[in-house]
Amino acid sequence: MNANSMGRLFTFTTWGESHGPAIGCVVDGCPPRMALSEEDIQPWLDRRRPGRNDQVSPRNEADAVKILSGVFEGRTTGHPIALIMENTNQRSTDYQAMRDVFRPGHADATHHVKYGHRDPRGGGRSSARETAARVAAGAVALRVLAHFPETREARIRGGLIALGGVRADVAEWDDGAIDGNPFFCPDAGAVDAMRAEVARAREAGDSLGGIVEVRVTGVPAGLGEPMYDKLDGRIGAAFLGLNAVKGVEIGAGFGAAGMRGSENNDAMRRPESGALGDAFLTNHAGGILGGITTGADIVARCAFKPTPSIALEQRTVDRDFGAFALCRYWKR
């Protein structure tokens, strides 16, 4: 399996550059006879889309997904599902200026060393646009979870819990708040501060990092593998497979390193429901022990560095390693 594929039984392979004719993915390993249509996928792409609000980059991407295979009369066949999204805006002139320099914080230089070239069109393959293909595959994965009785109750949601210097209060996590603000922040009380933080950064021609927390409820106990294929290892690799992610935590995460055993251990009591997941008095483990789910909520976080594309001038070099001062990505 190459670098553009993920998964073992349920797998997907993505392809496409930000400024080529289209991007897409092939999803394999779906059960047959599962209801699936573009309507199951499109809402997630719409939700992902930049330009959906005034807080993020305004480039418009229509992202209309089409299913080209693997579905017959509204049901999956068990064969690979090809998904395609045409790129409506393929102009790459705006990126020409960057063609010959290595943008600090970008993968330009490492791609240049590895591949002997790089696609200057908006980052090419390493553009964030590639995540649209992941989102499409993820939407199919959600349908698979819903298809099996054992995982039907699983519910996954993610929220932005830190943006620059602003931290949300995770104790105030409210699922309902997430879609009510442009930051997908689960703590409505932090939204105004986030808005101000973005305004300040934008005013300064600068960018912000952030932390995303993902919570999964309704996961059966006993999923995952031990040793080299632990569920936390898979989550970690998936998060670190996203551009700009520099850190991953499960449950108490780095905080656990500062606790004592008596504090960090999740004590157990007899669960009235009889389910292991309900036995724990706390959830420092983040729902995973020994790589295997406990049935308690899976809690994971990842840290995104600030986007490297800023308006401030930065020192860099060109492809021949001559000194060079890189001008602004965008105008303040």
Place this chain on the structure above:
Amino acid sequence: MNANSMGRLFTFTTWGESHGPAIGCVVDGCPPRMALSEEDIQPWLDRRRPGRNDQVSPRNEADAVKILSGVFEGRTTGHPIALIMENTNQRSTDYQAMRDVFRPGHADATHHVKYGHRDPRGGGRSSARETAARVAAGAVALRVLAHFPETREARIRGGLIALGGVRADVAEWDDGAIDGNPFFCPDAGAVDAMRAEVARAREAGDSLGGIVEVRVTGVPAGLGEPMYDKLDGRIGAAFLGLNAVKGVEIGAGFGAAGMRGSENNDAMRRPESGALGDAFLTNHAGGILGGITTGADIVARCAFKPTPSIALEQRTVDRDFGAFALCRYWKR
């Protein structure tokens, strides 16, 4: 590939339980004609061994490694290398008391749910003893790095930079200090405080977590893959594949989330050496951009939760989910 194997071209598969007759691994993908003997591996096992000093658990493990295949007249053949370490202490009576309860913070309960049983002998497969097999495989991997001109200069070392409430000063990192103290701490100035911290925890019948930092110098630029097989993803999965690890960071890690782009971006200048790795003025990226090495030092950290085996009483349940108060693992 199952959960007990790691790697794609260079692979290893580990086997064995802490109280079975032996543990071992099969290492595959080594180049042929590479010098290799037990002497290349044994020192790393000796260094790993618990009971090597008075600061950690006193169980004695001889860990004498034997090469059973893949080496002929002192050189690798290119075929699989079987390594075996006999378990000299297979008594498991001391663990009988724990047989019927789920130890808080351990994987007992999740293993019970997944496998319908668990090996009560010191954690069986999920014992930390399994890491001896990883260490042996890692010692072979070091020989492979030394075998190829491109990676001959690579040097990997790790140090404990936080233990309980004590943090080392990473600015004081001194490779030479690491083996000079029982904590493998690179900051000699922090060792006394660590010793005191351990004494306090032990006095309290409790345990401590910690943070390990790994630094790799001399890595060529251009190694690794983009997308779903990023080098950071592999490092993250490897770290999270260790028991008790709850968090992973690359470079600035979670700290990057609080920086602005202008601060976090590693500016570049013309490198006198001509090597990309020398072009960066800072190394917030931790040596990896877009999943591919920059040639600067790889810097990664992982957070270990405190060992769950403590002398303090904890609430837990037995296998039938009846309420139960678990007594001490060890006596103060």
Place this chain on the structure above:
Amino acid sequence: MNANSMGRLFTFTTWGESHGPAIGCVVDGCPPRMALSEEDIQPWLDRRRPGRNDQVSPRNEADAVKILSGVFEGRTTGHPIALIMENTNQRSTDYQAMRDVFRPGHADATHHVKYGHRDPRGGGRSSARETAARVAAGAVALRVLAHFPETREARIRGGLIALGGVRADVAEWDDGAIDGNPFFCPDAGAVDAMRAEVARAREAGDSLGGIVEVRVTGVPAGLGEPMYDKLDGRIGAAFLGLNAVKGVEIGAGFGAAGMRGSENNDAMRRPESGALGDAFLTNHAGGILGGITTGADIVARCAFKPTPSIALEQRTVDRDFGAFALCRYWKR
């Protein structure tokens, strides 16, 4: 990796049904900076196309291939190459009659058992049309061979050496003859007999099997792996992965079973070229010893059963296992 992918370093994943909107594949693992365009692929698709001559099924498939990713300004980027071929004829009414019966010799029944349904549109995923995606991926693979100096001289060609009761004389193998007849037969002297054999079978409303031989010259010695990943094993799996293939041979194949060692062993002499491949006095090994290439020609054969779609009536059952007499696929 799922059932629709092949390869380890160079991989491809195919998707699409014979009567869906399109078929295609994603090719990954190509070196960067390799010249590639649709013109490298299209001729192979044209060559494969049914209806290209009067000897095979007349369904017209335009098979115009488009590259959607992985190529920038005429060169590969090192990222996945998505290829798509639209299906110009998606009508499936002609297959409606077969919807409810299991066609003898087809995979209808096994697909029904495995997937709980089957796509009646011309075999759906298991249609021979899927091989167009393999051909496209193969055309890219040929470019990869041509890209590297070590494999630049490799030349692969296949020919039909048996059709029904007619056997070509392989001693008369002439590469130039292959494209000069509708059967891709390398022995021009057998073509008339093959034509007559087809006429007889068609007259009878029946179908014919055949044997294809593939020869590869210019392969370096030392390629392949031993044990469970032998090159012959990969060739065998690839051939048996084609619909209707029921047998595979390497070199002397089944004939070797009847030889004595003194006869089958390929004796060696000092090669004037200094190349191992030139040392062998015979090539019963078919260019592979111990799973690894000798440098002599790779010679492999596969046996195709007759296409099961015939005009003669056959006994079969419907999906409810009621008795049923299946009428003709096509009219004499």
Place this chain on the structure above:
Amino acid sequence: MNANSMGRLFTFTTWGESHGPAIGCVVDGCPPRMALSEEDIQPWLDRRRPGRNDQVSPRNEADAVKILSGVFEGRTTGHPIALIMENTNQRSTDYQAMRDVFRPGHADATHHVKYGHRDPRGGGRSSARETAARVAAGAVALRVLAHFPETREARIRGGLIALGGVRADVAEWDDGAIDGNPFFCPDAGAVDAMRAEVARAREAGDSLGGIVEVRVTGVPAGLGEPMYDKLDGRIGAAFLGLNAVKGVEIGAGFGAAGMRGSENNDAMRRPESGALGDAFLTNHAGGILGGITTGADIVARCAFKPTPSIALEQRTVDRDFGAFALCRYWKR
């Protein structure tokens, strides 16, 4: 996964050379709580052992297997099962004479090219002795089949149906006959001719090839995958992964290429049992259609070339490609 591993969910990795201290394998993916002991494995190793009768090479191999992990109190744990067989005869002096020449028909030359060396001790890794590890893994696989209700009835047996110029009559296949003769021939009527054939070849200082047929009854319909992971493809790769195999057939095999569709298609009738496997009037498909089991018997064959080690003189070259006449492997 490297060349020494096989399988996807149930996997095994073998290691060891014919004249090293031991050989063995690691079996992973077994279900937990399955009864397993050395007694389940040893009989298969005894059955495999050369020297078990007077018809084959007299080298004695004790092959006593030991389970080192993955089994606790007589039941599998779900963790990797390490199996080890010590080599009781590690002397390799008898092979010294061959050290510097490439033995015709052996993999000496290709191993030399690929690895830059070869182990002269009886073929090293490519010795037939490695199959002992496969047999051990296979014995565990049989226990897994017996563990699941769906596959409990599956019965696999293989027989030698051709030896040199002698062909058994497969219509006379009798399971009971197989263990009653030193050739594992299922047709008792062919045994005398085989014995005479061996005597003649031995007298001539020569060796014989043969064909093995494997039959599996009691397989459920619907197992296997389509496309690039067809069950026939896996069988073919497994067979071709054995030393000396040069051909593979499923069902009618190469014979199908000479049949007409009306003859080769397996007609169907209403099965009284209601099972698909009982619906077929013939079994030219060999129990597999479209890569998936029909429920009829799986029938597969493989052709072994004659062992290259003969007493007759053969022309060959040494490692420096100087001309050389190789003397006898053994004395008449």
